Amino acid sequence: MPPSAPAEPASYGDRPDEWLVERCRESAPERNEGNEAAFAELVRRYRGPVFRLAVSILGQEFAPEAEDVAQDVMVRVHHALHSFRGEANFGSWIYRIAFNQTLNLKAHVRYRAPHLSDQALATTPSQDRGPDNQLQDERRRRAVLACVGELPEVYQSALRLHYWVQA
Amino acid sequence: MSEIAVMLDAPKNTVKSYLHRARRLLHAMLTERGFDAR
Numbered sequence: 583m584p585p586s587a588p589a590e591p592a593s594y595g596d597r598p599d600e601w602l603v604e605r606c607r608e609s610a611p612e613r614n615e616g617n618e619a620a621f622a623e624l625v626r627r628y629r630g631p632v633f634r635l636a637v638s639i640l641g642q643e644f645a646p647e648a649e650d651v652a653q654d655v656m657v658r659v660h661h662a663l664h665s666f667r668g669e670a671n672f673g674s675w676i677y678r679i680a681f682n683q684t685l686n687l688k689a690h691v692r693y694r695a696p697h698l699s700d701q702a703l704a705t706t707p708s709q710d711r712g713p714d715n716q717l718q719d720e721r722r723r724r725a726v727l728a729c730v731g732e733l734p735e736v737y738q739s740a741l742r743l744h745y746w747v748q749a
Numbered sequence: 750m751s752e753i754a755v756m757l758d759a760p761k762n763t764v765k766s767y768l769h770r771a772r773r774l775l776h777a778m779l780t781e782r783g784f785d786a787r
Contacts, residue, residue: 729778741768
């Protein structure tokens with residue numbers, strides 16, 4: 583095998599993001615035909631975190647929408663790889679796209695009913711504690727969510743992202 | 750903090766300030782509603 587031969591896809595898991603991005607971009611970017619194995623590795627790394635980011639902003643009841651965001655972000659990233667300049671690291675770049683995409687969606691889902699009914703939420707046991715404590719925890723959780731929802735948008739975003747990054 | 754700053758397109762110190770103000774507001778709102786805002 584010549585020294586310049588591409589690495590086997592199986593070894594992509596050990597490669598840094600920037601290397602994978604270069605592999606994607608070096609093959610016919612004008613036709614959007616990047617290296618599929620390299621891009622698949624980027625998807626494997628970031629699809630889950632992007633989904634969790636979207637859930638942290640939209641709320642758990644909008645998990646199906648968060649799945650759509652994760653899918654859309656990966657498609658957008660695939661199309662936009664050639665415009666990635668490397669000024670920020672790849673992770674920050676993809677999270678920025680995901681964040682903006684999720685905020686756009688949030689404006690639409692805010693006034694829609696969640697997928698889970700209030701009754702379903704109320705009857706879902708949160709922890710193995712007594713019913714009184716569970717009820718108290720649930721009331722407190724709802725109060726926190728309601729209060730967060732009343733904060734200015736930029737404060738909400740900062741808080742949600744902070745706890746998402748820590749999770 | 751750096752990742753959040755990139756996503757919000759704001760300097761790190763501004764993000765810290767947002768977080769500080771958000772927590773302070775949240776604390777006041779929860780206390781007002783009768784919750785122990787730990």
